[in-house]
Every structure is written in C-alpha cells, then in structure tokens.
Amino acid sequence: MSxxxxxxxxxxxxxxxxxxxxxxxxxxxxxxxxxxxxxLLAAAARRARELSDPDRILIVTAADQESAxxxxxxxxxxxxxxVEPLPRNxxxxxxxxxxxxxxxxxxxxxxxxxxxxxxxxxEARFTAIVRAAIAEAARTITTVGIKPTHAETGxxxxxxxxxxxxxxxxxAVHQVGAFVEKPDRATAERYVASGxxxxxxxxxxxxxxxxxxxxxxxxxxxxxxLDAMTAAPDFEAAVRERYPSVPSxxxxxxxxxxxxxxxxxxxxxxxxxxxxxxxxTAIRRADAAGNVxxxxxxxxxGKGNVVVAEPGAPYVGVLGVDDLVVxxxxxxxxxIPKHRAQDVRQLVEAAKKNGREDLL
Amino acid sequence: MSxxxxxxxxxxxxxxxxxxxxxxxxxxxxxxxxxxxxxLLAAAARRARELSDPDRILIVTAADQESAxxxxxxxxxxxxxxVEPLPRNxxxxxxxxxxxxxxxxxxxxxxxxxxxxxxxxxEARFTAIVRAAIAEAARTITTVGIKPTHAETGxxxxxxxxxxxxxxxxxAVHQVGAFVEKPDRATAERYVASGxxxxxxxxxxxxxxxxxxxxxxxxxxxxxxLDAMTAAPDFEAAVRERYPSVPSxxxxxxxxxxxxxxxxxxxxxxxxxxxxxxxxTAIRRADAAGNVxxxxxxxxxGKGNVVVAEPGAPYVGVLGVDDLVVxxxxxxxxxIPKHRAQDVRQLVEAAKKNGREDLL
Numbered sequence: 001m002s003x004x005x006x007x008x009x010x011x012x013x014x015x016x017x018x019x020x021x022x023x024x025x026x027x028x029x030x031x032x033x034x035x036x037x038x039x040l041l042a043a044a045a046r047r048a049r050e051l052s053d054p055d056r057i058l059i060v061t062a063a064d065q066e067s068a069x070x071x072x073x074x075x076x077x078x079x080x081x082x083v084e085p086l087p088r089n090x091x092x093x094x095x096x097x098x099x100x101x102x103x104x105x106x107x108x109x110x111x112x113x114x115x116x117x118x119x120x121x122x123e124a125r126f127t128a129i130v131r132a133a134i135a136e137a138a139r140t141i142t143t144v145g146i147k148p149t150h151a152e153t154g155x156x157x158x159x160x161x162x163x164x165x166x167x168x169x170x171x172a173v174h175q176v177g178a179f180v181e182k183p184d185r186a187t188a189e190r191y192v193a194s195g196x197x198x199x200x201x202x203x204x205x206x207x208x209x210x211x212x213x214x215x216x217x218x219x220x221x222x223x224x225x226l227d228a229m230t231a232a233p234d235f236e237a238a239v240r241e242r243y244p245s246v247p248s249x250x251x252x253x254x255x256x257x258x259x260x261x262x263x264x265x266x267x268x269x270x271x272x273x274x275x276x277x278x279x280x281t282a283i284r285r286a287d288a289a290g291n292v293x294x295x296x297x298x299x300x301x302g303k304g305n306v307v308v309a310e311p312g313a314p315y316v317g318v319l320g321v322d323d324l325v326v327x328x329x330x331x332x333x334x335x336i337p338k339h340r341a342q343d344v345r346q347l348v349e350a351a352k353k354n355g356r357e358d359l360l
Numbered sequence: 361m362s363x364x365x366x367x368x369x370x371x372x373x374x375x376x377x378x379x380x381x382x383x384x385x386x387x388x389x390x391x392x393x394x395x396x397x398x399x400l401l402a403a404a405a406r407r408a409r410e411l412s413d414p415d416r417i418l419i420v421t422a423a424d425q426e427s428a429x430x431x432x433x434x435x436x437x438x439x440x441x442x443v444e445p446l447p448r449n450x451x452x453x454x455x456x457x458x459x460x461x462x463x464x465x466x467x468x469x470x471x472x473x474x475x476x477x478x479x480x481x482x483e484a485r486f487t488a489i490v491r492a493a494i495a496e497a498a499r500t501i502t503t504v505g506i507k508p509t510h511a512e513t514g515x516x517x518x519x520x521x522x523x524x525x526x527x528x529x530x531x532a533v534h535q536v537g538a539f540v541e542k543p544d545r546a547t548a549e550r551y552v553a554s555g556x557x558x559x560x561x562x563x564x565x566x567x568x569x570x571x572x573x574x575x576x577x578x579x580x581x582x583x584x585x586l587d588a589m590t591a592a593p594d595f596e597a598a599v600r601e602r603y604p605s606v607p608s609x610x611x612x613x614x615x616x617x618x619x620x621x622x623x624x625x626x627x628x629x630x631x632x633x634x635x636x637x638x639x640x641t642a643i644r645r646a647d648a649a650g651n652v653x654x655x656x657x658x659x660x661x662g663k664g665n666v667v668v669a670e671p672g673a674p675y676v677g678v679l680g681v682d683d684l685v686v687x688x689x690x691x692x693x694x695x696i697p698k699h700r701a702q703d704v705r706q707l708v709e710a711a712k713k714n715g716r717e718d719l720l
Contacts, residue, residue, distance in 0.1 A: 317707035335678040347677035
C-alpha cells in the first residue's frame with residue numbers, strides 16, 4: 001500500500017437489538033463472532049488492510065464501545081479509533097472520520113466508508129470491487145450496490161442509471177439513477193426481476209473535500225461544525241464542543257440522496273447484513289438439514305434451526321423442532337421462530353419493562 | 361388421628377430423567393416444586409397427615425436423596441426417613457417400609473403405600489377415597505384405580521371386577537378383575553370407552569402381615585430377607601446385610617399381579633403422574649391461550665406452551681411459538697415440542713455421551 005492509499009472509515013457505532021441476547025448496548029452486533037472465529041468488526045478491519053495501510057484505517061465508534069473496539073482490533077494505531085462524544089447517526093460519524101482524514105492528508109484524501117457489520121463471504125471479490133470504487137472516487141462520489149438475491153423489504157435500493165464509459169478498475173460502473181426507499185413486497189419483487197436495482201450497502205467512496213462540501217450544501221449545521229473541527233488547533237476539544245449539536249441523520253438521507261452525479265459499482269461478494277439470527281443459516285456452514293449449531297449446543301432431529309450457545313451459557317439441548325432460533329448467553333435465553341427473528345426487539349422491550357436493564 | 365391410624369409409606373426413591381433439566385439424580389421429580397410452592401414430595405407428605413399421625417408417616421428413599429428428603433419434609437420424625445442402602449425397585453422399598461411398621465405396630469398395622477410423585481388436584485376427594493381404601497385394607501389388599509380421562513398408553517390398567525357389597529367407607533369398591541399391561545392406542549381407547557378399566561396408580565393398602573405373607577409366597581428371596589430384618593435385634597445392620605441381595609422388581613409385577621382377592625376403589629381426584637413437562641398445562645393454571653409460564657419467564661404470543669425458568673436460570677424470552685416446552689436452569693436449557701416431551705431422555709443421553717455428568 002502506498003502512502004496515498006485511501007482512508008478506510010469503518011462505522012462501528014451502531015447499537016441495535018436484533019441479535020439479542022448476544023448483542024447488548026456494550027457488546028453490539030459488530031463485536032459478535034457471528035461468522036466464526038473473529039467478530040464482524042475484526043473481519044471488516046482485516047479486509048480494510050487489503051485496501052489501506054493500518055495508519056489510514058479509522059474506526060468511528062461510540063464512547064461506551066471504545067474499549068471493546070480497541071480490544072477487537074488490537075493492531076490498529078491508538079489514534080485511529082475515533083470516538084463520538086455521543087451518538088449522532090452516520091452523517092456525523094462519516095463527517096468526523098472525514099475531518100480526521102482531511103487534517104492528516106488534505107482535501108484530496110480518498111475515503112472508503114465501510115459499515116462494520118455486514119458479513120462478506122467472498123473477500124477477494126469484495127476487495128476487487130471496492131478497489132474499483134476507490135479508483136472511481138477521485139472522479140465523483142461512488143457507492144457499491146449489492147446485486148439482490150431476493151425481494152428484501154428491509155433495505156433501501158439503488159436504481160441503476162446508464163453505464164459509465166472508461167470506468168477505473170475494470171469493474172462495471174453506472175450512474176446512480178436514484179436512491180429509493182424500502183419497498184413493499186410487490187415492489188421489491190419487481191425491482192429484483194427487472195435487474196435494474198441494487199441494495200444500498202451503505203458503502204461510499206469520495207474525497208474528504210467532497211464530503212465536507214456536500215455537508216455544507218445539504219446539512220449546513222453539520223458542515224459548519226465539521227469545518228470548525230477541521231480548522232481547530234485542538235481537534236478533540238473542538239469535537240467535544242461541536243459534536244453534540246450536529247444534526248442526527250443518516251448519511252444516506254442527509255447527503256447521498258441529495259447529492260448529484262453519483263456512480264455505483266454493482267457488487268456480488270456474498271454480502272449479508274446479518275439483520276437477525278435468521279441470517280446465521282446464510283453466513284455459517286449449515287448441516288445437511290440446514291441447521292446451524294454453535295458453541296457446543298446439542299440438537300437432535302429438526303431442520304433449519306439456529307442454535308447458539310454463547311461462551312458462559314448453560315448447556316443447550318434442543319430436540320425435534322424446525323426453523324427455530326434458540327440463543328443462550330450466561331444470563332438470557334431466546335426462543336423465537338426463524339421467520340419472526342426480527343421481532344426479538346419485542347422481548348428486549350419486555351425485559352426493559354420488567355426492569356432488567358442488565359439485559360439490554 | 362388415633363394411635364391405630366395407618367402407616368403411610370411414601371415411596372420417594374425414584375430417579376428418572378423425564379423432567380430434565382430440572383430433575384437430576386440428586387434432585388428427582390418428587391423434589392421439584394412443579395405444582396407451585398411445595399415439592400411433590402412435600403405435598404404427598406402433607407396429604408398423608410390427613411390420614412396418619414406424623415410418627416406413622418414413613419418416607420422410603422435412596423441414600424443419595426436422603427438429605428434432600430429430610431429438607432423437603434422437615435417436620436417428619438428423623439427415624440421415619442427409611443433409607444435404602446441401594447435402589448432395589450418398589451417391591452423391596454415397600455417391604456422395607458412394611459418391616460418398619462411391623463416392628464413398631466405388629467402384623468395388623470395397616471399400610472397405605474403412596475407414590476411421592478403424582479400431583480393431586482382435589483385433595484379433599486383424595487383423602488376421602490384413600491380413607492375408604494384404608495378401611496377396606498383390613499379385609500384384603502386394596503388399591504385405588506384412577507378413572508381414566510384419556511386413552512393413555514403409558515400406564516398399566518386395572519379391569520374392574522364385580523362390585524363388593526358392604527364396603528367400608530361409603531365409596532364404591534370392586535373386586536380387581538385383572539391388572540393389564542400398558543396397552544396400544546386402539547386397546548387403550550377401547551378400555552376407556554368401556555368404562556370397565558382404571559389406571560393403575562401404584563397406591564396399595566394392606567396390612568404389614570399380608571405384605572410379608574405375599575412376599576414370602578411370590579418373591580421368596582425378598583420374603584426371607586424381610587423376615588430377617590423384622591426379627592433382627594439390629595434392624596439397620598440387617599438392612600445393610602440383606603437389602604443388596606433382594607430381587608429388584610416392581611411391587612406391581614412382583615406381588616400385586618400375582619396376589620388374589622384384591623379390591624379396588626375407583627378414584628377421581630385430579631391425579632396426574634407428571635410424566636413429562638407436558639403435564640404442566642394440566643397441573644398449573646394456564647392462561648387463556650393455554651400457556652403455563654413459571655419463574656418470571658417472558659412469553660409473547662403463542663399458545664399451549666410450557667415455559668419454565670427455575671431459580672438461578674437465565675432470563676427466558678420466548679416469542680411466537682406454539683405447543684413448545686422451554687425449561688431453563690442455571691446450567692442447562694431444554695427446548696422440545698410438547699408432544700415430544702417424553703423424548704427428553706435422548707438429550708440426557710447425549711449430555712452423558714458429551715461427558716457432561718454434571719448435568720445428569
């Protein structure tokens with residue numbers, strides 16, 4: 001990697017309850033070893049090393065996750081963990097990373113904005129596609145859209161525009177036709193059948209200067225704050241002072257959907273957002289009956305199950321069930337049908353109502 | 361209660377795995393608080409106080425359950441916990457109790473042999489029926505048969521013989537037509553439809569002298585050993601010496617099915633043998649959707665479920681499942697369909713194979 005390699009900005013501040021009881025406020029999804037031996041964050045950081053020198057890999061995270069993040073990526077230079085004083089959604093988090101990159105390498109520094117929590121099955125393909133997107137980022141804001149494998153209603157989509165001639169990196173590159181909101185099922189099916197739509201992956205590639213410019217244009221309060229942090233002699237003091245008052249909005253809604261001239265590289269590298277325990281059957285090797293059994297749990301008979309015993313959990317014995325999710329930790333047990341796996345938040349809310357803050 | 365009240369012989373030596381993970385070798389079914397605030401054994405002993413003075417209530421148990429039994433029935437005189445040196449099935453256990461009763465009160469002492477582990481819903485009715493059986497025991501061996509509520513294939517049945525005139529206690533009393541083995545489903549359905557069959561409850565009422573006499577006749581090795589224990593100056597030494605070599609056979613197979621002239625009192629008092637976790641929906645008050653939720657577990661939606669969090673268990677959250685059993689203890693979690701609840705033993709065997717002796 002040359003010193004001019006891109007800055008990888010890994011967004012690792014998310015909370016979320018969809019993988020409860022394994023995921024907690026202080027142990028969110030990206031810190032779980034869902035794919036096997038390493039956490040999703042550790043895998044994301046490892047993939048980033050194929051793109052950037054370690055001193056150009058930044059992880060933006062929340063204050064209460066800082067030490068867990070450092071533990072998950074011990075090889076990362078200490079100053080490359082960028083801590084949000086409090087959560088302000090992804091536009092601000094990317095802005096914070098952009099300011100750090102700008103202060104170190106100027107407006108032309110290329111940023112590769114990478115969410116920490118998807119699982120990537122084909123890492124070589126991922127690297128090739130992302131390199132193409134990074135190469136394109138010098139021209140304009142570029143995103144990677146995921147070729148859909150099913151009519152998912154939980155994701156936003158990107159409509160493909162015309163192909164771009166002379167694209168860098170050898171990959172197919174298109175103009176972005178539009179970002180479209182999460183569709184209903186019929187619309188999602190139409191999108192997938194048409195071949196003209198990709199899933200919005202939340203990956204964006206652009207220069208630090210372009211990010212700050214777009215923030216000034218579309219989110220002026222954020223733009224002003226980022227400019228102040230960029231210029232401040234004491235960066236950390238400026239962050240502490242300005243960050244709390246920046247608008248809390250996603251980078252998709254706040255900037256990318258409003259910016260023009262975006263390009264998109266279609267990607268097909270086994271991307272999975274691990275949106276619920278049901279995803280385990282996709283990201284782990286299932287047995288012949290489609291079961292994924294993790295952590296020494298015992299499953300007898302049954303098909304299509306996800307049975308997880310986290311470290312410290314009781315012994316888990318399951319017999320004769322189908323398409324069920326069973327997850328045990330040292331202090332909580334979840335049982336939910338796989339097709340209802342998104343509804344785990346109802347149980348988290350119930351635990352909260354029951355005064356079990358310790359389980360959140 | 362007069363000093364001539366019957367001796368209640370409560371059989372509490374059973375092991376069994378059908379209520380795993382709550383039941384363990386050292387914490388078997390009869391010690392579980394399945395019905396609510398008290399263990400099945402404590403309830404059995406409490407019911408026995410309606411029939412006998414505490415000094416005539418004997419609990420026969422296994423050596424490794426002795427201290428748990430004493431803890432469960434703290435009001436019982438110390439010498440009334442009768443400990444088998446090692447398990448030798450129910451003929452020997454009843455024989456041991458009969459010897460103790462004989463040594464204290466002679467051959468005419470009436471024995472009420474009562475398994476520790478059924479759940480009884482209507483205790484007043486139970487007391488009335490058992491009193492009638494005790495009254496009948498001076499005439500002949502008497503049992504209580506349970507009026508069947510469904511075509512159960514897991515129990516032995518008793519075919520009713522002719523009604524007995526002038527029966528004591530005001531209850532209907534019949535001659536025993538025959539003890540019949542566990543039937544197949546079609547046969548069980550025929551039995552129940554006929555009205556001529558009762559479930560074998562394992563409750564027997566007879567004098568100590570008659571028990572010893574029947575043992576001599578049908579199980580001579582047992583009869584000799586019991587006679588030796590009855591006559592021995594040092595009872596405990598005789599038990600230690602003779603008990604290990606007595607035949608291991610149930611009292612039903614070894615004695616009752618071979619004895620003649622038995623009477624039976626039909627009983628209908630909400631008897632439930634709690635043969636698996638599925639029984640919880642019968643012995644506990646279920647909610648409007650037929651769910652039984654115990655110990656602060658959280659169930660959202662679903663019907664017909666049994667969800668149990670034992671003391672010390674993790675928080676249990678279950679959503680959107682039907683007719684499922686979920687049981688958590690501090691060190692193990694069970695998930696099994698209610699109609700498969702008998703198959704929990706397969707999971708116990710698997711735990712054993714996995715070297716988890718600590719879970720047995």
